[in-house]
Amino acid sequence: MKRTVTRLADGRELFYFDRREDADRSAVDTRDLPPRPPASELRYDPVMDEWIAIAGHRQGRTFLPPSDQCPLCATRPGNATEIPASDYDVVVFENRFPSFSFNLTGTYEDVGGLSEVRPGVGRCEVVSFTSDHDSSFSRLSPEQVDLVLLALADRTEDLSAMPGVEQVFCFENRGAEIGITLPHPHGQIYAYPYVTPRTRQMLASAARYRERTGGDLFTDVLEAERKAETRVVAANEHWTAFVPAAARWPFEVHLYLNRKAADLRELTGEERAAFGPLYTDVLRRLDGLFGVSMPYISAWHQAPVRTGRDLAYLHLQLFSIRRAAQKLKYLAGSESAMGAFVNDVLPEEAARMLRDQG
Incomplete structure (x- = not known):
């Protein structure tokens, strides 16, 4: 480069x-x-x-x-x-x-x-x-x-x-x-x-989980999803793409590195090379759901610069606000005012629909 x-x-x-x-x-x-x-x-x-x-x-x-x-x-x-x-x-x-x-x-x-x-x-x-x-x-x-x-x-x-x-x-x-x-x-x-509010909340959850179990929250989430299989959309040697069990958005996929890393700087050449084919495949699956270009937000969760780096786990959160061919998920009263999400699509069904696009 x-x-x-x-x-x-x-x-x-x-x-x-x-x-x-x-x-x-x-x-x-x-x-x-x-x-x-x-x-x-x-x-x-x-x-x-x-x-x-x-x-x-x-x-x-x-x-x-x-x-x-x-x-x-x-x-x-x-x-x-x-x-x-x-x-x-x-x-x-x-x-x-x-x-x-x-x-x-x-x-x-x-x-x-x-x-x-x-x-x-x-x-x-x-x-x-x-x-x-x-x-x-x-x-x-x-x-x-x-x-x-x-x-x-x-x-x-x-x-x-x-x-x-x-x-x-x-x-x-x-x-x-x-x-x-x-x-x-x-x-x-x-x-x-x-440090952003979402990251502070995630790190606080990881700290409480470590204190309670001695384990790493993100590592254990990934292991549980890979074991359950039902919400896994795609995977390769270095990455796993799955719909979280408590997805907030109609179609939401998290891409986890299969080992713990703090941020993008820690990716190896092999891990970078493996990311592209898997991620673009997931994006194409999203576009194929309803035959339209899916709107989405793709967000890299990296460790903060100075705090919580031992608790953080590099992963990508991908989600769309489209819930059907002609319907969008609006953040209305419960979500906007209370921060309490209600999802119209069963996560297991979302994962199945995305797998079927393969």
């Missing part, structure tokens, strides 16, 4: 990840861009014990532009984009409209009440999986998936070393139903200045 670092016209970093060592990455961003926005505010919710980012500048972010004006396509005459090169393999760059950043030029004043206010220090990056605007992750070659994983591991390494960063989260939103703003195949990376 060849890694090339350059900067965009407003000073943001951009990283090319290429399979070929002779790739020319000398193209320069010639756009006239406005100054970068200041970092967001973080406001503390004392009732929920959570931090909320207030990022008003994101209201102006690019929203579903015509395909010939896509900012994630390679630059061509008449359309200078976020990617100056005329072609590329995988590209990562700082988000122009970030939820977190190190540009501490704003004012972060007391807003009264019991809420503490501080700068939204951190970083947000965009990951373009391919220069092909009309492709999807499910159609990437195993070699391309391997390159994406290398890029995510590289960024996890760099972002974890930045001051104030406590957790690195790599994810993909796909589909208009999910609320994407750009249809080009891409993901994002958030470097949070705190």
Whole structure:
């Protein structure tokens, strides 16, 4: 892999990840861009014990532009984009409209009440999986998936070393139903200045399980699912894809590495190579369920930078809000107000439907 670092016209970093060592990455961003926005505010919710980012500048972010004006396509005459090169393999760059950043030029004043206010220090990056605007992750070659994983591991390494960063989260939103703003195949990376609520809850559960049983929660979940078999969708030597027994979403699949690892940096070459064929197979099964492109969120759960690393277990959570051909799962009263999920699809039936797509 060849890694090339350059900067965009407003000073943001951009990283090319290429399979070929002779790739020319000398193209320069010639756009006239406005100054970068200041970092967001973080406001503390004392009732929920959570931090909320207030990022008003994101209201102006690019929203579903015509395909010939896509900012994630390679630059061509008449359309200078976020990617100056005329072609590329995988590209990562700082988000122009970030939820977190190190540009501490704003004012972060007391807003009264019991809420503490501080700068939204951190970083947000965009990951373009391919220069092909009309492709999807499910159609990437195993070699391309391997390159994406290398890029995510590289960024996890760099972002974890930045001051104030406590957790690195790599994810993909796909589909208009999910609320994407750009249809080009891409993901994002958030470097949070705190450990997220979901991760805190998972690690607390793992700590209680260890204290109660002496075992590792995630290892035992994986072993139990492999033994039960009924919810396993697909598996190979290094990975297992299964529908969790208490799935929250109509179609939800977790992909576990068959050994414990903390984050993407710890994957071996063999494990990366084995991931692509299995994961893209699961994605194609999802698309085959109802004969439409399934909207989904794909979320890598990695260990925090400094806490709970011995408790965490690298895995991917993939889920769709589509519950039938013409029906979506909306987060209504119970889910949105109480955080109490009600799933309309039996997990064992979801797993069977996905297996049948093979």
